[in-house]
Structure formats: C-alpha cells, structure tokens
Amino acid sequence: MRLSLLGKSFVAAGAVAWLLGGVLTAPAAVGAEPPGESDGGPAAPADYSYIQRTVPGQTLPRHAYDTAAKQALGLPTRGGAWRSIGPTNIGGRVVSLALDPQRADTVYAAAASGGLWKSTDAGQTFAPSWPADGTQAMGAVAAAKDGTLYVGTGEPNPGGGSVTYEGTGVYRSTDHGASWRPVGLRDSGTIGAIAVDPRNPARVLAAANGSLYSAGGDRGVYLSADGGGSWRRVLDVPNEFTGASDVQFDPADPQRLYAVLWDHRREPDKRTYGGVGSGVYRSVDGGATWQRLAGGLPAAGPTVGRIGLGASASEPGRVYAIVNSTAGPFAGFYTSPDAGEHWTKLPDSAPLTDSQSSYGWWFGKVWVDPHDARHVHVAGVPLLTSLDGGTTWTDDGGALHGDEHALIWDPRYPSRVYAGDDGGVFRSDAAGDSGWTKATYEPFTQFYSVAITPQDTRRVSGGAQDNGSIRSWGGSDFNSYYGGDGEQNLINPKNRQNVFACYQYGNCARSTDGGTTMTDFTDATTADRRNWFTPVQFDPSNPNVLYYGGNRLNRSTDGGVTWTPISQDLTGGPSRDTYPFGTITTVAASASDPNTIWVGTDDGRVWVTRDLGAHWTNVLINQPWVTRIAVDPRDPATAFVSLSGYRSGSAQPHLLRTRDAGASWTDLSGNLPAAPVNKVVLGAGRTLYVATDQGVFVSASGDGRWSRLGSGLPLVPVDDLAYDRVHQRLVVATFGRGFYELGVANELGAG
Structure with missing residues (x-):
C-alpha cells in the first residue's frame, strides 16, 4: 500500500486506508450478516455539527472558519447571481x-x-x-x-x-x-x-x-x-x-x-x-x-x-x-x-x-x-x-x-x-x-437539506432545524408538512406527489399526495443506530427502489413500504457517548449498474458492493466524516467522495475521486478553502459542483481547479445542493439564509 498525504494520488490494492500519522489496512470483502435492532441515544444539533466537523483527537482550530472564509472570498468567481427563493415566512x-x-x-x-x-x-x-x-x-x-x-x-x-x-x-x-x-x-x-x-x-x-x-x-x-x-x-x-x-x-x-x-x-x-x-x-x-x-x-x-x-x-x-x-x-x-x-x-x-x-x-x-x-x-x-x-x-x-x-x-x-x-x-x-x-418576512431559516423535481421548478422542500420539513406548495406560503428537526427530504423525479421527509435520527415517512398525508416507515427499517441526518435515497434508475442507511443499509423495492437489510454493520461500532456514532451518512446507487451501491459512514469508511449487497468491500477507512458520495452516471466504478472535519497543521483533502471502484484515489481538493465539503454533484460534461461551509464552488474540468460559483450568496454554510439536469439549475440549502437558486446552462458552458 502506498499513501501520499501531500500528493494527489492514493493507491492501494483493493482498498485505501488513511490515518493521521500512519496507515491502516482496510478489511477484505465480507458477506452480509443477520441484522439486530435497537435505538440510539439522545443528542442535540451541536453534537451532529461538531462531530461531523472534527477529526478524532483534534479540536477545531481557533479562527478556522474565518481563515477558510478568506480563502473562499479570494478565489475567482464564475457564473451569474444567486437568487433567494425563500422561505420568507418560516x-x-x-x-x-x-x-x-x-x-x-x-x-x-x-x-x-x-x-x-x-x-x-x-x-x-x-x-x-x-x-x-x-x-x-x-x-x-x-x-x-x-x-x-x-x-x-x-x-x-x-x-x-x-x-x-x-x-x-x-x-x-x-x-x-x-x-x-x-x-x-x-x-x-x-x-x-x-x-x-x-x-x-x-x-x-x-x-x-x-x-x-x-x-x-x-x-x-x-x-x-x-x-x-x-x-x-x-x-x-x-x-x-x-x-x-x-x-x-x-x-x-x-x-x-x-x-x-x-x-x-x-x-x-x-x-x-x-x-x-x-x-x-x-x-x-x-x-x-x-x-x-x-x-x-x-x-x-x-x-x-x-x-x-x-x-x-x-x-x-x-x-x-x-x-x-x-x-x-x-x-x-x-x-x-x-x-x-x-x-x-x-x-x-x-x-x-x-x-x-x-x-x-x-x-x-x-x-x-x-x-x-x-x-x-x-x-x-x-x-x-x-x-x-x-x-x-x-x-x-x-x-x-x-x-x-x-x-x-x-x-x-x-x-x-x-x-x-x-x-x-x-x-x-x-x-x-x-x-x-x-413576523411575516424573515428569510433566515436553517436548512439541512433540499429537494427539487424537474417536473415543477416551483416545487422545493427541505429539512429545517427546529422547523420540520418545509415545502413550497400546499398553501400560499412555505408550510411545514412533517415535524421535528427536519432532515432528509425527497421528491420522486417521476411523480412530484410522491415525497419523503424525515426528522432527527431516521424517523421518516412517505406520501403519495404531496405531503398532505404522511405514513411513517421507520419501524419497517432495521438499524442499531441512526444518524441525526439519516440518509434516504432513490435508486437513480428506478425511483420505486429506495435505500435507507442506519448502521446497516436497507433497501425497498415498493416505494418505501417494506424494507430489507442488504448489508452487515458497515461502521466501526458505537461511540462511548450517548450520541449514536457509528452510522451510515450517505448512500449512492449507480445509474448505469443497479447492482453497484456506494456507502459512506460517520467514522470515515467508504464501502462498495457490485452485487447488490451480497458482498461489500471497504475501500476507504479512517477518513473524516463522509458527507456525500456521487457516482458517475455512466461508470459505476467512478465515484466522488466528499469529506468533513477540520485538520490543523496537516494536509486536508475534502474531495476524492476513484475510477477503479476504490482501488486508487485522486485528491481533487485543489484550491478549495480549508473546510468541510458537504455535498458533491456531477453536472453536465466534466463539471463538478461542491457545497461547502464557505459556499458553492465549481470545477468546469473536474480536475481540482476551483472557482467560487455565482455572486450574491451570503457567507453561510451550504449543507445541501440539488442539480436539475433538465433545466440546468442548482438549488442550495443554507444553514441560516434559506434556499438559493442559480441557472448554470450558459455561464459555464455546461448546457
């Protein structure tokens, strides 16, 4: 195994291990095991945000955010102006x-x-x-x-x-x-x-x-x-x-x-x-x-x-x-x-x-x-x-x-x-x-997620801190349609009335009437621990197939009614604290091969299965918190992994790419600000978009050369980013300034 913290290439025989100051060998592929069932303990949003943005054994460096913000503002800007799209009444x-x-x-x-x-x-x-x-x-x-x-x-x-x-x-x-x-x-x-x-x-x-x-x-x-x-x-x-x-x-x-x-x-x-x-x-x-x-x-x-x-x-x-x-x-x-x-x-x-x-x-x-x-x-x-x-x-x-x-x-x-x-x-x-x-106009909502649909550009929903899951339809203003601290939201790309919403720790529900009535499906899933923001995702080739990640990956083939675990525990186990650490944080299924699924965890592990969960290979270990994985829609072996967690005094990759199903990796962080990447999205051609704690950035060639995307977006963490390929637009969820939208068809030569 060869590892270069300061270089751009990370190579391993079937797996990559990354540890500050050393190297670990990732486990070999393993088969599934019978699931168990229990609940994680209570915690607050600060636990989620803090653990996500730190590395074990290190505290947040003083002025880390301010330093990264200056780096972000110093980058060249490409694209048009971001437009605030609400909510204004929440x-x-x-x-x-x-x-x-x-x-x-x-x-x-x-x-x-x-x-x-x-x-x-x-x-x-x-x-x-x-x-x-x-x-x-x-x-x-x-x-x-x-x-x-x-x-x-x-x-x-x-x-x-x-x-x-x-x-x-x-x-x-x-x-x-x-x-x-x-x-x-x-x-x-x-x-x-x-x-x-x-x-x-x-x-x-x-x-x-x-x-x-x-x-x-x-x-x-x-x-x-x-x-x-x-x-x-x-x-x-x-x-x-x-x-x-x-x-x-x-x-x-x-x-x-x-x-x-x-x-x-x-x-x-x-x-x-x-x-x-x-x-x-x-x-x-x-x-x-x-x-x-x-x-x-x-x-x-x-x-x-x-x-x-x-x-x-x-x-x-x-x-x-x-x-x-x-x-x-x-x-x-x-x-x-x-x-x-x-x-x-x-x-x-x-x-x-x-x-x-x-x-x-x-x-x-x-x-x-x-x-x-x-x-x-x-x-x-x-x-x-x-x-x-x-x-x-x-x-x-x-x-x-x-x-x-x-x-x-x-x-x-x-x-x-x-x-x-x-x-x-x-x-x-x-x-x-x-x-x-x-107050009737106060557009400073804290969002964890955003969901859009190409069927109707006016429809946007998202999970908001202490304000539930919020939708733009169902009334004259934005309105809440599922309670708690809003987390993952989804809108079926082929049926805008089929929506999903969650609140903290994986309590999720589905709807076939746009959210007017919600049916909880949490108990149908299997997990020992569930993340504050539990991932739920459509299979991109078939929205009737969904994935839900606790510490095991669950799969549904009937639109979220019934669920079956298709993995063993993909984490290193629970933490010593009450916070339910040792959970899946992101799921990405391949659009070109329905048997290939990628999974990331809060304890820095990335897994891939090429046979729909019969066997799993651990291809990254001892990373920071894995925030998102994006799979190339044309190649199931090409994936992009975004990471959170500050590091002080050491190399700090935020975005990695593999083209060989995790056998080797390239660091695409390039000139990104020294801060977490919360979401990576593949645009048209080779364009990459990333949502970070300092805004949104674009690499038109996908090679790690980044520009700040658009003007007018406040310096606020961007927790989620959705790409509408049909209408060539981006919609982002900010943690403190609501939703923003930007058209990307012409400015970047991507449409």
Whole structure:
C-alpha cells in the first residue's frame, strides 16, 4: 500500500486506508450478516455539527472558519447571481434583539447563523443589516441611546450548527446598521451579551463567552470606555473553559453591574455544561471590583450549570435568577430584594421545571417587566410567565414557536414586547402575556437539506432545524408538512406527489399526495443506530427502489413500504457517548449498474458492493466524516467522495475521486478553502459542483481547479445542493439564509 498525504494520488490494492500519522489496512470483502435492532441515544444539533466537523483527537482550530472564509472570498468567481427563493415566512433561531432608540418601530434581530436583520415596521418584515461576506454567526446585539449599534459574533448557546464555528469579535455601526467596523475581542469565540450604559453611550460591556471547544482566548467581562475603541477585562474567569454568558447594568443604578460566568466545554465524546466556575457576580463600583454572590444561591461546585439573571427597573434591588444543573435539568429559581446580598429559593413550579426539559443550558435567560417587578418572563422550551414574582408560573400555551432566547420591551409602548426564538421574531402588545403575532418576512431559516423535481421548478422542500420539513406548495406560503428537526427530504423525479421527509435520527415517512398525508416507515427499517441526518435515497434508475442507511443499509423495492437489510454493520461500532456514532451518512446507487451501491459512514469508511449487497468491500477507512458520495452516471466504478472535519497543521483533502471502484484515489481538493465539503454533484460534461461551509464552488474540468460559483450568496454554510439536469439549475440549502437558486446552462458552458 502506498499513501501520499501531500500528493494527489492514493493507491492501494483493493482498498485505501488513511490515518493521521500512519496507515491502516482496510478489511477484505465480507458477506452480509443477520441484522439486530435497537435505538440510539439522545443528542442535540451541536453534537451532529461538531462531530461531523472534527477529526478524532483534534479540536477545531481557533479562527478556522474565518481563515477558510478568506480563502473562499479570494478565489475567482464564475457564473451569474444567486437568487433567494425563500422561505420568507418560516424564520429561524433568533438569539438577541435590540430597539433603535432614535427610530420608532425599528427592531434589530440577531439570527444565530443568519446575520443581523432590521425591521422598520414594528417587527413585521425584516431586511438584512449585515454584510453578506461577513460571518453570519451571531451572539448579541445592543443599541446605545445615541443610536450606535454593537454586535457580538459567535452564538453562545451550545447547540445548533452555528456554534460549531467561533465568531470574529465585536462590531460597531454608527449608521443604524448600514455599515460595520470591527472593534475588538476577536478571540472571544462567542459573545453572550453586550450592554450599553443608559447614560453614557461610549461605555460598553461585553460578556466574552469563549470557545466551546478550545481553552483560553478572550473570556470574561470586558469594559470599553470609548465605544469599543479599546477594551479592558474587568472580570477574569477562574478556569480556562469558563466564559461570561451574560452581563447587565442594573436599570436602577448603572454603577451596579451583574455578570454570569459559566463553565462549558464540548469534547468529541463528552460535554460539560457547568462547573465550579459557574456563578453570579456583582460590581457596585462600575466594574472596578467584583464579588461572587452567595447568600442563598448554590455554592460553587461541579453541578452548577448555566444561570439566567434579570434585574428590576421599577423596584431597585429586586433580582431574579434561574439555575440549571450541569446535566441540564432545572435546579431552582431564586429572588433577591437587596441587589443580590440575600437570596430566597422559590417553590418549584411544574410549568417552570418542565420548561427547561433536560437541556437548560440552551436557555439561561430571565426578563423583568420594567414597569412591574413581579411580572417576570423566563426562557424555556415555551416562554414562562409569572405575575407574582416567581411563585407561580404559566407557559405561553403554544402561542410562540418554542425554544425562547430573546425578549425586549419597547419603551415607546409600555405593553409592547418582542420575542425571539427558534421560529423567528414575535410581537405582543399585551406585555408578553398574550396576543403574540409572528413576523411575516424573515428569510433566515436553517436548512439541512433540499429537494427539487424537474417536473415543477416551483416545487422545493427541505429539512429545517427546529422547523420540520418545509415545502413550497400546499398553501400560499412555505408550510411545514412533517415535524421535528427536519432532515432528509425527497421528491420522486417521476411523480412530484410522491415525497419523503424525515426528522432527527431516521424517523421518516412517505406520501403519495404531496405531503398532505404522511405514513411513517421507520419501524419497517432495521438499524442499531441512526444518524441525526439519516440518509434516504432513490435508486437513480428506478425511483420505486429506495435505500435507507442506519448502521446497516436497507433497501425497498415498493416505494418505501417494506424494507430489507442488504448489508452487515458497515461502521466501526458505537461511540462511548450517548450520541449514536457509528452510522451510515450517505448512500449512492449507480445509474448505469443497479447492482453497484456506494456507502459512506460517520467514522470515515467508504464501502462498495457490485452485487447488490451480497458482498461489500471497504475501500476507504479512517477518513473524516463522509458527507456525500456521487457516482458517475455512466461508470459505476467512478465515484466522488466528499469529506468533513477540520485538520490543523496537516494536509486536508475534502474531495476524492476513484475510477477503479476504490482501488486508487485522486485528491481533487485543489484550491478549495480549508473546510468541510458537504455535498458533491456531477453536472453536465466534466463539471463538478461542491457545497461547502464557505459556499458553492465549481470545477468546469473536474480536475481540482476551483472557482467560487455565482455572486450574491451570503457567507453561510451550504449543507445541501440539488442539480436539475433538465433545466440546468442548482438549488442550495443554507444553514441560516434559506434556499438559493442559480441557472448554470450558459455561464459555464455546461448546457
């Protein structure tokens, strides 16, 4: 076996093995074995995104995304302009809100992985207020009384795809969001909150939350006295993985400051969302000195998780805190009448306790009505409301989308409240207790997948984070037709009414009426483990034949009604963590030979069968996560394998090609940015298209010389790409900016 990490050719006798620092021999071809059956454990989107984009034994390098983004923007651009095709009515996760103090009805919304958005009509419609070529990962937005805006990049919540990448610090705008300039804290990883002194717009506090994955950097509470021109850390952190998740001016006394510190760390096989560094801190001298508050709050210890804090404007000194455990569940709600000197733990209330589910680290927010100290809202799966200072609670009754993250009162209208959650922006004119209405235009949905059909170019569907599977038909707007976290979507190319949709961990259903009625087929499949994004694919020569990958490959010949396993376990087995690692991530059947099927896994294995599953050959091993495989429609032995996973200080192929069924491989990564490739598609002629975390790229000759494809696509991860060969168009699913479309018939000489 010969292996060259720095060269272009990888050759092996029947199999290729690739291991950082060494070589492994792939196993010989084996026959199928009887299947078993069990379920994988629970996890969050962050687990999927993080494990997919890392290599075992390595963390994500600091500024990896920003470095790759600069490489992407430096490449030549070919093709026309991308066109946004929605959805505009679905929305996506909003992590922070701010109001323009100089302009009535002007609201700013920070979308977790979709940039900053601005509404001038009281939250009904939103337009982008952030450069398309800047990082789209947002953490916080705040406005000074003179109209100056501050944005902190990098989402602080340890879940969702955008947190996989760190932000690039704090930015300032002096023209109501029309233009921005960086003002420091580039090594902050994520920003939990920004607060501006209500009396002095140049005095700004930033809660530097730090990287979830890498120790150190800018962490703690920072103070700027000159509008971000310079920063001074006024509250240090006790541990290398402690960050500041929140900082606030006491609305009754701007010299009194509150901050929340939080221990949080994600490792490939472990997550720790709490610890001895977690706690509430207070300064009574404008940030010069700080003390950790006790007096009834939980003592420092390994079980103290994320804490949310809210201070009253109408009753000076009244403060509330919600505490969650390191493991995730609710651990207590507290109140203090004397600015945090003494605390009382209030009785547990089932609505509040239940609202945090098992992942209270996803929330950690308390908001106090500025006009009524006993009127309190708390972030949870629903929005929780108390009218008696935290003694009793009610939830929003489903009026909001779910998974609350942001809330702000409008001082111009005392009963008007804006909320931000995983479904976008909502407004209430009843103090947040009822009467919620959703924004009508907010095109920042986080998609995992896209499905199109040449039968109708107006039909597009996709799986969206926390918004289910969404279709463009079935109503006047995009609408959800299958729930959960939307994942794989398919539209039968020969019957547009025959559609498939899945939610997390391979829970899938089929429909023969365009999705109006869905029939689940998950239990008909066989798997010990199923990936967060479980692959389901048509046979390209016969859409009545489908493939479904758990840790075994399942095949259906009757349109997904019944399924039969046609492989053994094609992975290296489960991981030590609850995340169901050891799963199939991609399936590709040959269009020219129905007996040839290719499979890739999350533990870096690629398999091929030439006899419809009777025997399988492992042709790649110890790769990063295999995201997609594409098979040449004319040659079943020619396949392209796209890979995820960052590597620091070593060669980093993202795209490999074989022309001999895996006996040898060529690296086609060429000048692609140093980042994951999420999808590879074969276009007309020798054209290759790839969807990456930095956009879409094209190689017209298929030889590894790449150009950035099209203009106008924001710098946002592109999770999926669909090619319509009939109409010569591409449609992409972005994780934070919805769907985009581009015609490719003329610009590239491909049609």
